[in-house]
Amino acid sequence: xxxxxxxxxxxxxxxxxxxxxxxxxxxxxxxxxxxxxxxxxxxxxxxxxxxxxxxxxxxxxxxxxxxxxxxxxxxxxxxxxxxxxxxxxxxxxxxxxxxxxxxxxxxxxxxxxxxxxxxxxxxxxxxxxxxxxxxxxxxxxxxxxxxxxxxxxxxxxxxxxxxxxxxxxxxxxxxxxxxxxxxxxxxxxxxxxxxxxxxxxxxxxxxxxxxxxxxxxxxxxxxxxxxxxxxxxxxxxxxxxxxxxxxxxxxxxxxxxxxxxxxxxxxxxxxxxxxxxxxxxxxxxxxxxxxxxxxxxxxxxxxxxxxxxxxxxxxxxxxxxxxxxxxxxxxxxxxxxxxxxxxxxxxxxxxxxxxxxxxxxx
Amino acid sequence: xxxxxxxxxxxxxxxxxxxxxxxxxxxxxxxxxxxxxxxxxxxxxxxxxxxxxxxxxxxxxxxxxxxxxxxxxxxxxxxxxxxxxxxxxxxxxxxxxxxxxxxxxxxxxxxxxxxxxxxxxxxxxxxxxxxxxxxxxxxxxxxxxxxxxxxxxxxxxxxxxxxxxxxxxxxxxxxxxxxxxxxxxxxxxxxxxxxxxxxxxxxxxxxxxxxxxxxxxxxxxxxxxxxxxxxxxxxxxxxxxxxxxxxxxxxxxxxxxxxxxxxxxxxxxxxxxxxxxxxxxxxxxxxxxxxxxxxxxxxxxxxxxxxxxxxxxxxxxxxxxxxxxxxxxxxxxxxxxxxxxxxxxxxxxxxxxxxxxxxxxx
Numbered sequence: 001x002x003x004x005x006x007x008x009x010x011x012x013x014x015x016x017x018x019x020x021x022x023x024x025x026x027x028x029x030x031x032x033x034x035x036x037x038x039x040x041x042x043x044x045x046x047x048x049x050x051x052x053x054x055x056x057x058x059x060x061x062x063x064x065x066x067x068x069x070x071x072x073x074x075x076x077x078x079x080x081x082x083x084x085x086x087x088x089x090x091x092x093x094x095x096x097x098x099x100x101x102x103x104x105x106x107x108x109x110x111x112x113x114x115x116x117x118x119x120x121x122x123x124x125x126x127x128x129x130x131x132x133x134x135x136x137x138x139x140x141x142x143x144x145x146x147x148x149x150x151x152x153x154x155x156x157x158x159x160x161x162x163x164x165x166x167x168x169x170x171x172x173x174x175x176x177x178x179x180x181x182x183x184x185x186x187x188x189x190x191x192x193x194x195x196x197x198x199x200x201x202x203x204x205x206x207x208x209x210x211x212x213x214x215x216x217x218x219x220x221x222x223x224x225x226x227x228x229x230x231x232x233x234x235x236x237x238x239x240x241x242x243x244x245x246x247x248x249x250x251x252x253x254x255x256x257x258x259x260x261x262x263x264x265x266x267x268x269x270x271x272x273x274x275x276x277x278x279x280x281x282x283x284x285x286x287x288x289x290x291x292x293x294x295x296x297x298x299x300x301x302x303x304x305x306x307x308x309x310x311x312x313x314x315x316x317x318x319x320x321x322x323x324x325x326x327x328x329x330x331x332x333x334x335x336x337x338x339x340x341x342x343x344x345x346x347x348x349x350x351x352x353x354x355x356x357x358x359x360x361x362x
Numbered sequence: 363x364x365x366x367x368x369x370x371x372x373x374x375x376x377x378x379x380x381x382x383x384x385x386x387x388x389x390x391x392x393x394x395x396x397x398x399x400x401x402x403x404x405x406x407x408x409x410x411x412x413x414x415x416x417x418x419x420x421x422x423x424x425x426x427x428x429x430x431x432x433x434x435x436x437x438x439x440x441x442x443x444x445x446x447x448x449x450x451x452x453x454x455x456x457x458x459x460x461x462x463x464x465x466x467x468x469x470x471x472x473x474x475x476x477x478x479x480x481x482x483x484x485x486x487x488x489x490x491x492x493x494x495x496x497x498x499x500x501x502x503x504x505x506x507x508x509x510x511x512x513x514x515x516x517x518x519x520x521x522x523x524x525x526x527x528x529x530x531x532x533x534x535x536x537x538x539x540x541x542x543x544x545x546x547x548x549x550x551x552x553x554x555x556x557x558x559x560x561x562x563x564x565x566x567x568x569x570x571x572x573x574x575x576x577x578x579x580x581x582x583x584x585x586x587x588x589x590x591x592x593x594x595x596x597x598x599x600x601x602x603x604x605x606x607x608x609x610x611x612x613x614x615x616x617x618x619x620x621x622x623x624x625x626x627x628x629x630x631x632x633x634x635x636x637x638x639x640x641x642x643x644x645x646x647x648x649x650x651x652x653x654x655x656x657x658x659x660x661x662x663x664x665x666x667x668x669x670x671x672x673x674x675x676x677x678x679x680x681x682x683x684x685x686x687x688x689x690x691x692x693x694x695x696x697x698x699x700x701x702x703x704x705x706x707x708x709x710x711x712x713x714x715x716x717x718x719x720x721x722x723x724x
Binding site for chain 1: 363364365366367368369375440442445447449454455463464465466467468504507508509510511512513514515516525526534535536537538540543544545546547549550551553554556557558564573587588589590595596597598599600601602603604605606607608609610611612613614615632635636639681683684686687688689690691692693694695696697698699701702704709711712719720
């Protein structure tokens with residue numbers, strides 16, 4: 001299988017209301033069934049009128065742009081300086097919600113299409129109905145990557161083509177079954193198209209010829225299939241934002257109890273982290289003998305039924321009021337260290353008759 | 363400009379010590395000057411002997427694999443379940459350090475080439491010296507993306523081609539200068555090559571014909587140019603890891619003072635976060651009158667010279683020892699909330715003669 005990647009020249013300026021199907025057919029009358037059409041999202045946005053007026057410069061422009069960005073943003077993922085990595089309402093994570101000021105008048109900004117999969121489906125349907133062509137469509141845009149310099153084009157919208165080629169279940173020549181190999185072929189096709197398109201020379205469409213597509217009546221799942229579900233997203237926040245969230249969480253640790261048998265090593269680590277920097281004489285004790293634990297726990301006011309671990313904390317003696325304040329801070333530090341180990345805790349008064357001044361139920 | 367992407371069939375199994383240049387030339391005698399050769403890293407690794415023996419199955423295999431992964435890992439970026447996203451010694455961030463068990467005997471694992479840019483340079487030099495061909499080389503591998511399902515092929519090693527096409531400074535037809543557009547063309551070329559290569563059918567090499575390359579004596583900066591510098595990496599840790607790091611940081615907040623004029627709104631936010639859940643009667647006071655501030659600060663033992671902000675904290679009265687412990691915990695919570703706002707603080711005894719029981723210098 002050889003692929004051919006061809007630019008489509010002569011499309012020219014696109015304005016709101018323009019008929020992309022006819023513009024593309026005029027520029028590429030050589031289009032054939034099975035060719036994959038890679039269309040830069042910007043001309044789709046322009047044809048669909050996804051433009052907003054903004055001042056050409058000055059602080060008013062910055063303010064207007066910030067308002068547009070806020071409207072296009074479902075949530076901020078990371079921010080540093082003027083950079084904003086956000087998740088759009090579509091679910092895409094990208095810089096500045098894909099808002100673009102290039103290849104448009106200085107007084108306008110181009111937003112992403114409202115529903116790029118729907119845009120792809122509409123273009124495919126128009127080419128089929130009016131020109132009898134069965135042409136899979138990819139709407140592409142340029143995105144950055146967190147750990148690699150430089151940008152690549154990827155698919156925002158897809159119709160008539162599966163976004164992913166799933167190799168799972170195939171067996172390699174050595175008899176190994178492939179387990180994790182789902183290739184995002186539409187992103188690779190979008191990137192291939194970018195190689196022949198121009199950023200500044202009015203080549204917003206490329207054609208990939210020779211990619212094995214199956215003629216199909218349906219449009220498939222679209223590029224939405226490429227959006228990682230939030231439950232599987234290990235990078236839902238920038239590192240600085242997540243670290244600040246951890247600090248903020250430490251400011252309001254939920255009271256609670258955790259697993260019925262927390263890892264004693266995790267408890268020891270938490271105690272060690274804090275214990276290294278407390279006032280000499282401060283004692284944190286993990287009560288491990290079941291009989292002692294149950295006897296002491298029964299005397300602690302407010303002991304939660306689910307708690308199965310007791311930590312006792314005693315300050316250095318003698319203690320003045322500020323010494324107790326420092327000790328209380330150290331107990332909260334221990335709670336934060338336990339939380340960092342995934343262990344919730346509850347601060348309680350100490351069991352009467354012990355040297356402890358506070359207790360933690362885990 | 364049209365591009366042609368062609369698979370190279372007939373390369374067959376590659377073993378340690380094999381001469382890739384001659385294998386490729388035998389399989390693709392039609393190769394021409396300026397063709398870009400996209401070579402799957404796996405055959406480079408095999409030719410270079412980057413294989414390790416492991417048990418074919420059982421817990422011994424898992425243990426051996428974990429040891430291999432640890433050796434290939436510079437640092438762990440994120441972990442969940444069996445998934446490990448790590449930064450390799452090269453600087454690439456990828457799952458399992460690129461270690462692969464497909465297309466190899468069940469008793470071996472394939473590691474990434476030690477220096478893929480050097481591998482690319484060596485292959486380019488061999489083709490030039492022995493066959494008189496000037497062929498840019500891309501060593502490719504398959505990587506995941508944090509926010510998009512599916513994998514794509516990208517460049518691990520490059521020779522004879524710039525990794526990035528920098529459009530900065532170009533002017534679009536509307537007169538806007540392009541500011542941020544540096545395209546990682548070698549990643550797009552690697553992805554285009556993947557479209558004609560097979561995961562299971564022994565097509566480890568593709569040729570891209572027609573991409574405008576300039577004949578050049580040097581090899582260029584290689585794929586290392588694509589590795590984002592850590593100072594610019596907003597996602598150096600997974601969200602869970604960074605959040606845990608924030609909690610751990612709260613367990614050992616550094617004492618210190620921050621900017622000379624901290625944002626009063628940030629201080630108010632931190633006080634509000636904690637103040638909503640303290641015992642009734644607890645008072646946090648931001649001392650803003652300069653004369654009062656200086657007079658009080660002068661009486662606080664250990665007041666740091668750089669500090670310019672004073673927060674006073676007073677517990678509800680009357681206080682018993684456990685009440686002071688709880689109050690101390692609340693003061694540390696305030697310090698964590700201030701840290702989440704980027705404001706370091708130092709816990710100090712209160713100014714004599716006030717109702718405060720603790721002071722914070724910012």
